Amino acid sequence: KRQAVRSPRQAVSTANDNVNDADDYLAKIERAVVLFGGALLHLIVGIKIMWGTITPYVTSYLIQYDATITTHRTLHVYTVTFLGQALTMYGGGLLEKKIGARATALLGTLLISGGTFAASFCTSLYALVLSQAVVGLGIGTAYSAPILCCFKHFSSNKALVTGIITTGTGFGPFLFGLIAAAYVNPNNLPTDVVYGLFPSDSPVVQRVPGMFRLLAACYAAAGLLGSSLLSDPIDLPESVSKNEVKFDPKVRVRQIENGQGESAPMLPKGTGSSSTVPSYDDLLKINPSFSGMQDNGIADELENGYGAAGSQTKGIEKGHKRYGSRTKFKTTYDLTTSEMIRDSLCWLVIFGAVCSGTVGFYVAASFKSFGQPYIKDDHFLTAVGGLGCLCSGLSRTLWGSMADCLGTFRTVEIVSYASPIAMILYTLTPDSRGAFGFLVCSLYALWGANYCLYPPIAAFLFGERNMGTNYGFIFFVFGITSTFLIDICGYTSISFRDLNFAFAGLGFVGALLNSRLRYLTTDIKDETIMKHHRATSSVGSIF
Secondary structure: OOOOOOOHHHHHHHHHHHHHHHHHHHHHHHHHHHHHHHHHHOOOOHHHHHHHHHHHHHHHHHOOOOOOOOOOOOHHHHHHHHHHHHHHHHHHHHHHHHHOHHHHHHHHHHHHHHHHHHHOOOOOHHHHHHHHHHHHHHHHHHHOHHHHHHHHHOOOOHHHHHHHHOHHHHHHHHHHHHHHHHHHOOOOOOOOOOOOOOOOOOHHHHOHHHHHHHHHHHHHHHHHHHHHOOOOOOOOOOOOOHHHOOOOOOOOOOOOHHHOOOOOOOOOOOOOOOOOOOOHHHHHHHOHHHHHHHHHOEOOEOOOOEEOOOOEOOOOOOOOOOOOOOOOOOOEOOOOHHHHHOOHHHHHHHHHHHHHHHHHHHHHHHHHHHHOOOOOOHHHHHHHHHHHHHHHHHHHHHHHHHHHHHOHHHHHHHHHHHHHHHHHHHHHOOOOHHHHHHHHHHHHHHHHHHHHHHHHHHHHHHOOOOHHHHHHHHHHHHHHHHHHHHHHHHHOOOOHHHHHHHHHHHHHHHHHHHHHHHHHOOOOOOHHHHHHHHHHHHHHOOO
16 A cells, blocks of 8 residues: 655654653643642641640640749740741742742751751750741741742642642641651540649650651651752743733733833734733723723722723822721722731721631640640540641631622621630530530631631732732731730730630620721622632632
């Protein structure tokens, strides 16, 4: 039979196609490896919320060397870890740009595992606080490196990528908490009836240094393997063809203060204006749905001075329009961080978040110390704490769906009232295993609502353009203030039962503040922009 004769050009084309297919296959493998490495590294990033599980062991060990040590004072170890993370989160992102994701992650791993290993030699509270501060610095350094690295490999689905990576943040404390309890207390020995601690001659106390060394080895193994799998893409993807340029209908073109700032993306050829700033007509040619984006109540203004409906609008003057916190408003503004800080509404949001969110923050540190005198089952309490960590992440999809149905501000209000009520029930029913376990998991889940609902609130009230720095400031103040409120408990001798009631009262204050926030925003439609941010907040940070 006659065989088809291919020209040299056809042969070269076929060879190029085969090479391209092989390159695509290798690129997919590379992306999967980097994604797995990021999730593995995040196993050790979430260990800070494991302190509530191991605090009875560590406190019982330190009291041998200092009789004044109490579970209240060891709260300083928990809070200093959060403080260390808060101080280096921003610097970790900058460091990744300088030395790369792998080197940054390795440095974070060294600090985390090294600080944990150093804790095995600590015989004083101050030395332990210092070693755990190093751990916190490592967590902040390594936190964003795998996420930023994966963003270079994945040009889309970044919320899903973030969600997969941060799976380890919730699963890590669950896994390592079980490992620590199984090593230190394999026989499930009970604590002292009076003090809720283990006797000095207990084998549990003697195993604490070994527990820290075992955890340090686990952190080093997970961190080193995860870091080694991080790498920049060998060949960066080519830029999108001009004929395939698409505009996200959720992206707004806002007026930049004083008529200055970054220009919008270039339009593809043939879509109208040749200016770097697209006109409203140009946007409609690319995406007709843009015309409906004014429905959410945000004061969207194009740089040429025209609003989303094409009508002439007034620009925001220097000394921006402020919301205040006394009267309702119907329009939201795109504010810079410095403008947002000068607005009283910003501080209403922050203090509402602090007062309502600190309840779960406190429970994560103290649930075992509070429950151990009533429930003489260390393994049960450890399992409850681990499940609570998982509930904190898994519940975020529930809160996002609830917000889609009821509205974000109303959902925040409901969660804010539910948290102190659950706290009171948790304090009154420590003898019941079922009630204790259910309420601890519920408090963790309610705590998780803060991380799901406040990012879209920040984007909605203060604009998307500065969402990163605006929410970063809100979360920074939240973390510092919550840390301070819990840390001062370490200087008191108030019983955990009374502290529980105090934090429940603080939660009711937060609920009232969030009720005020909900009232001020009742006239604003929020479903367009906030559904988008709730989706990325609840799914992207689900674990």
